[in-house]
Amino acid sequence: MVVDDVADPIPGPMHSLVRVVACGICGSDLHFVHHGEAMVTLSAEAGGGGSLDFGRDIIMGHEFVAEVLEHGPDTPGPKPGTLVVSIPIVFPTLPPVPENASSNAYSNEFNGGYAELMRLFTPLLLPVPNGLPAHQAALTEPMAVGIHAVAKSGIVPGETAVVHGCGPVGLAVIAALRLVGIETIIAADFSPARRALAALLGAHIVCDPAVDDVMDVWQREASATSTLVQFDAIGVPGSLNRAMKRAPRASRILVVGVCMQPDAITPIWGINKELSLQFVLGYTPEEFTAALGHLAEGRIDGAPMITATVSLDEVPKAFEDLANPDRHVKIMVTPNG
Amino acid sequence: MVVDDVADPIPGPMHSLVRVVACGICGSDLHFVHHGEAMVTLSAEAGGGGSLDFGRDIIMGHEFVAEVLEHGPDTPGPKPGTLVVSIPIVFPTLPPVPENASSNAYSNEFNGGYAELMRLFTPLLLPVPNGLPAHQAALTEPMAVGIHAVAKSGIVPGETAVVHGCGPVGLAVIAALRLVGIETIIAADFSPARRALAALLGAHIVCDPAVDDVMDVWQREASATSTLVQFDAIGVPGSLNRAMKRAPRASRILVVGVCMQPDAITPIWGINKELSLQFVLGYTPEEFTAALGHLAEGRIDGAPMITATVSLDEVPKAFEDLANPDRHVKIMVTPNG
Numbered sequence: 001m002v003v004d005d006v007a008d009p010i011p012g013p014m015h016s017l018v019r020v021v022a023c024g025i026c027g028s029d030l031h032f033v034h035h036g037e038a039m040v041t042l043s044a045e046a047g048g049g050g051s052l053d054f055g056r057d058i059i060m061g062h063e064f065v066a067e068v069l070e071h072g073p074d075t076p077g078p079k080p081g082t083l084v085v086s087i088p089i090v091f092p093t094l095p096p097v098p099e100n101a102s103s104n105a106y107s108n109e110f111n112g113g114y115a116e117l118m119r120l121f122t123p124l125l126l127p128v129p130n131g132l133p134a135h136q137a138a139l140t141e142p143m144a145v146g147i148h149a150v151a152k153s154g155i156v157p158g159e160t161a162v163v164h165g166c167g168p169v170g171l172a173v174i175a176a177l178r179l180v181g182i183e184t185i186i187a188a189d190f191s192p193a194r195r196a197l198a199a200l201l202g203a204h205i206v207c208d209p210a211v212d213d214v215m216d217v218w219q220r221e222a223s224a225t226s227t228l229v230q231f232d233a234i235g236v237p238g239s240l241n242r243a244m245k246r247a248p249r250a251s252r253i254l255v256v257g258v259c260m261q262p263d264a265i266t267p268i269w270g271i272n273k274e275l276s277l278q279f280v281l282g283y284t285p286e287e288f289t290a291a292l293g294h295l296a297e298g299r300i301d302g303a304p305m306i307t308a309t310v311s312l313d314e315v316p317k318a319f320e321d322l323a324n325p326d327r328h329v330k331i332m333v334t335p336n337g
Numbered sequence: 338m339v340v341d342d343v344a345d346p347i348p349g350p351m352h353s354l355v356r357v358v359a360c361g362i363c364g365s366d367l368h369f370v371h372h373g374e375a376m377v378t379l380s381a382e383a384g385g386g387g388s389l390d391f392g393r394d395i396i397m398g399h400e401f402v403a404e405v406l407e408h409g410p411d412t413p414g415p416k417p418g419t420l421v422v423s424i425p426i427v428f429p430t431l432p433p434v435p436e437n438a439s440s441n442a443y444s445n446e447f448n449g450g451y452a453e454l455m456r457l458f459t460p461l462l463l464p465v466p467n468g469l470p471a472h473q474a475a476l477t478e479p480m481a482v483g484i485h486a487v488a489k490s491g492i493v494p495g496e497t498a499v500v501h502g503c504g505p506v507g508l509a510v511i512a513a514l515r516l517v518g519i520e521t522i523i524a525a526d527f528s529p530a531r532r533a534l535a536a537l538l539g540a541h542i543v544c545d546p547a548v549d550d551v552m553d554v555w556q557r558e559a560s561a562t563s564t565l566v567q568f569d570a571i572g573v574p575g576s577l578n579r580a581m582k583r584a585p586r587a588s589r590i591l592v593v594g595v596c597m598q599p600d601a602i603t604p605i606w607g608i609n610k611e612l613s614l615q616f617v618l619g620y621t622p623e624e625f626t627a628a629l630g631h632l633a634e635g636r637i638d639g640a641p642m643i644t645a646t647v648s649l650d651e652v653p654k655a656f657e658d659l660a661n662p663d664r665h666v667k668i669m670v671t672p673n674g
Contacts, residue, residue, distance in 0.1 A: 039605065046582045046606040152611075240604065245383045259604040267577065267596040268376065269383040270616030274489070277614040279607030 001033055001316050006057060009111060009119035011072035015102065016122045018084065021134040022309070022332045023113025024063035024142065025318055027167060027235075028258065032060060032106065033319060035260050042260075053108050061333065062088035062105035063141040064113030065134045068125070075122050083128040085140045086120050087288045088112070114315055116335045126289060130296040135309070135332050139302035142330070143291040146172025148283035149256045150180055155229045160184040160222040162214055163203065163231045164243060166194040168305065168330055169256050170233035171201050175300045178202035184222045188214035191325045200304050215246035223248065233257045237264075240277070244269045252276040305330045311337065338370055338653050343394060346448060346456035348409035352439065353459045355421065358471040359646070359669045360450025361400035361479065362655055364504060364572075365595065369397060369443065370656065372597050379597075390445050398670065399425035399442035400478040401450030402471045405462070412459050420465040422477045423457050424625045425449070451652055453672045463626060467633040472646070472669050474632065476639035479667070481628040483509025485620035486593045487517055492566045497521040497559040499551055500540065500568045501580060503531040505642065505667055506593050507570035508538050512637045515539035521559045525551035528662045537641050552583035560585065570594045574601075577614070581606045589613040642667045648674065 011017045032039065040052050052058065065085050071077040078084060089105040102110045102121040111118045128137040150173060155161060161177050163170050166189035177185050178201070187203035189195050195206040207217050218228060228251045230243050235257020243253045244265060255277060269275070283291070294300045307328045310318045318331045348354045369376065377389050389395065402422050408414040415421060426442040439447045439458040448455045465474040487510060492498060498514050500507050503526035514522050515538070524540035526532050532543040544554050555565060565588045567580050572594020580590050581602060592614060606612070620628070631637045644665045647655045655668045 042603065042605050043609050046603070046609065047585070235604075241599075248384070255604060255607060258608055262578075262601045262603050264599045264601050266379065266383070266599050267572075267592060267616065268379050270592060270614070271595055271618050272380050272383065273616070274618050275616050277607070277616075279604065279610070279612050279614075281608045281611050 001319070003312050003315065006059070006115075008117055011070065011075070011119050013072045014075055014122050015072045015119050016075065016077050016125060017069045017071075018066035018118050018120055019069055020064055020066045020113050020115060020118055020335045021083065022065050022138045022334050023061040024138050025315075025322060025331045025333060026063055026142065027169070029060045030319060030322060031258065031260055039260060052106060056108045058106060058108060059111040059115050060106065061113030061115070063138050064088070064104070064118065065128065065137040066113070066118060066120070069117075071122055077122040078125055078127050083134055083137065084120075084125040085128060085137050085292060086124045086126060087283075087285050088141065089282075114312065114333055114335065116312075124285070126292055128292070128296065132296040135306055136295055136302050137292065138332060139295060139305065139330065140288060140292045142168045143172050143175060143295060143300055143302065144283035144288040145169055145256070146174070146176035147179070147287045147291050149173050149231060149254050149280045150176040151287065152278055152280045153229050153231070153252065153254045155180065155182060157181040157183060158226060160186065160218060160226040160228050161231060162218050162228060163187040163198070163233060164214065164239060165189060165232070165234035165257060166191070166198040167233065167325065170231070171197055171305060171329070173231045173233055173256060174198055174203050175201045179294060179299060184226065186214060186218055186221065189325075193326050194329065197304055197329060201300075227251060229254065231256055235259045237261050241265045244275060247273060247275050249273045250275075252278060255279045306332055308332070309334055311335075338656070340649050340652065343396070343452075345454055348407065348412070348456050350409045351412055351459050352409045352456050353412065353414050353462060354406045354408075355403035355455050355457055356406055357401055357403045357450050357452060357455055357672045358420065359402050359475045359671050360398040361475050362652070362659060362668045362670060363400055363479065364506070366397045367656060367659060368595065368597055373443075376597060389443060393445045395443060395445060396448040396452050397443065398450030398452070400475050401425070401441070401455065402465065402474040403450070403455060403457070406454075408459055414459040415462055415464050420471055420474065421457075421462040422465060422474050422629060423461045423463060424622050425478065426619075451649065451670055451672065453649075461622070463629055465629070465633065469633040472643055473639050474629065475669060476632060476642065476667065477625060477629045479505045479509050480512060480632060480637055480639065481620035481625040482506055482593070483511070483513035484516070484624045484628055486510050486568060486591050486617045487513040488624065489615055489617045490566050490568070490589065490591045492517065492519060494518040494520060495563060497523065497555065497563040497565050498568060499555050499565060500524040500535070500570060501551065501576060502526060502569070502571035502594060503528070503535040504570065504662065507568070508534055508642060508666070510568045510570060510593060511535055511540050512538045516631060516636060521563065523551060523554055523558070526662075530663050531666065534641055534666060538637075564588060566591065568593055572596045574598050578602045581612060584610060584612050586610045587612075589615060592616045643669055645669070646671055648672075
């Protein structure tokens with residue numbers, strides 16, 4: 001990872017030039033730095049589209065908020081100075097992908113948000129409403145991840161949610177669970193700081209796995225009166241199998257944490273208990289727009305998740321700092337100071 | 338595995354004494370002989386109920402058809418001589434379990450169907466209708482497994498099914514897919530005999546994985562016009578991961594084959610493609626009853642699946658023979674000759 005000067009992007013038709021105000025550092029970026037090539041190779045093996053040339057520059061950063069500078073030829077768009085966010089990539093799980101769309105996440109062609117300037121696909125620009133502060137608007141993307149995972153789970157009020165892991169993804173899931181009216185949300189994380197945030201974002205019970213197994217807590221507090229949906233937002237080898245082991249019969253597990261390595265599961269646990277595992281990724285454009293609305297209207301208060309703001313030069317150091325889950329949750333990069 | 342004399346069962350209240358006419362040998366029994374203790378230990382670790390004393394007799398056989406001999410005290414039931422089948426176990430995934438119910442599958446207390454006599458729970462007895470031959474009635478249980486798996490999949494006409502493995506479970510899935518009107522069923526097995534049976538039971542396309550990858554066949558024949566549901570009826574390490582690798586985006590995989598060992602999957606394939614894995618086991622009492630009706634009314638012709646009939650003394654040899662998938666599919670044990 002290097003910080004360097006590159007040529008300014010020039011917006012063509014249907015594209016806009018924007019100045020980045022802030023861009024959150026995502027856990028996927030941390031993975032990508034270490035395992036990027038392996039990730040792309042694995043995806044390609046399984047029919048995942050997209051190619052990436054690791055001999056060329058890749059400017060990361062997909063949780064951005066930016067200010068409109070100008071639009072390409074014959075391209076109407078929000079007036080210069082407007083604060084905007086945009087879905088950074090139209091997930092191929094959710095066709096149709098608009099022609100000419102930019103992908104600002106992990107691309108050789110388009111800058112991500114760890115850059116002063118970006119070229120975005122104009123039809124996808126969303127003006128930030130209601131005076132929402134820019135740094136909070138940059139939380140739209142991770143919050144959309146939580147909203148999508150909860151929607152895919154099909155969880156309904158009366159069911160209990162257990163959230164394993166309270167990093168940004170787990171916290172977004174907790175916020176989204178509150179939005180759909182879940183009345184018992186039990187969240188677990190080893191970090192006291194992350195547990196405190198889990199409670200702020202809406203978890204009803206938080207527990208420290210070093211002291212109290214979250215599934216024991218569920219058993220004690222909620223198993224008699226409700227069915228369970230588990231959200232695995234840990235994403236390390238073994239976490240899915242642990243969720244399967246303690247899962248009650250006929251329950252579902254949402255896999256939202258990204259585990260890069262092959263991982264062992266115990267199929268007979270799945271079979272004996274007729275478990276359902278739903279893997280999830282990304283969000284729809286509608287969910288992204290909804291996330292922005294929830295932040296702007298104050299239905300989600302993401303502000304406490306932002307634990308630091310850094311310049312472009314400080315990004316490599318910030319990546320290191322994020323390894324300490326007790327100091328940081330979401331670090332904002334401000335490429336233009 | 339031994340063949341020996343044991344005391345005759347005596348029916349108490351709510352129980353009936355029956356004479357076994359035939360009992361199919363199930364793949365689970367083959368597993369159980371080699372891995373029974375490990376299976377029970379693994380299940381117990383993950384909260385699966387039930388205990389089993391491996392120091393005592395366990396008489397296997399849960400695909401039985403029998404003739405009523407007599408009922409316990411104050412127990413009304415079908416008249417002696419009636420040919421009956423019964424759900425062998427009320428799966429705890431599907432409460433409530435009737436009080437006093439017998440479990441005739443893997444029990445220290447109740448004989449399974451590899452015995453001359455059994456004690457069954459009277460309210461669960463189903464008279465065999467419509468003159469259905471006894472040996473075909475013994476296919477009720479495996480056919481119910483297929484009906485359940487297809488119901489859990491939520492597959493609807495217009496979707497395509499790929500069935501990996503055409504042993505008894507895969508064949509039952511194929512028959513059940515036809516019953517719900519699936520118009521493209523693609524089935525794969527290395528065995529020519531099993532492929533022929535797959536076609537007889539309703540597969541529209543059968544393929545030999547040694548010659549033509551089933552997912553290439555799907556890609557060629559059906560991917561342009563329909564979504565896909567895969568049924569993994571192989572149940573060996575690696576089969577689930579292979580299904581995940583070739584699965585199209587946002588598709589679902591039903592895990593119906595029982596893999597006993599821990600098994601490696603590649604979570605990032607699941608995540609990138611938002612796959613759904615649904616593990617399935619057993620059936621509801623309603624599905625069991627429906628399976629009997631389909632056999633009796635000729636909507637499923639199971640007769641070609643029965644490849645041999647053996648006496649009790651020949652059961653150990655039959656277990657060995659079943660290792661050869663080209664000679665046998667379903668072997669019927671006839672304990673009373």
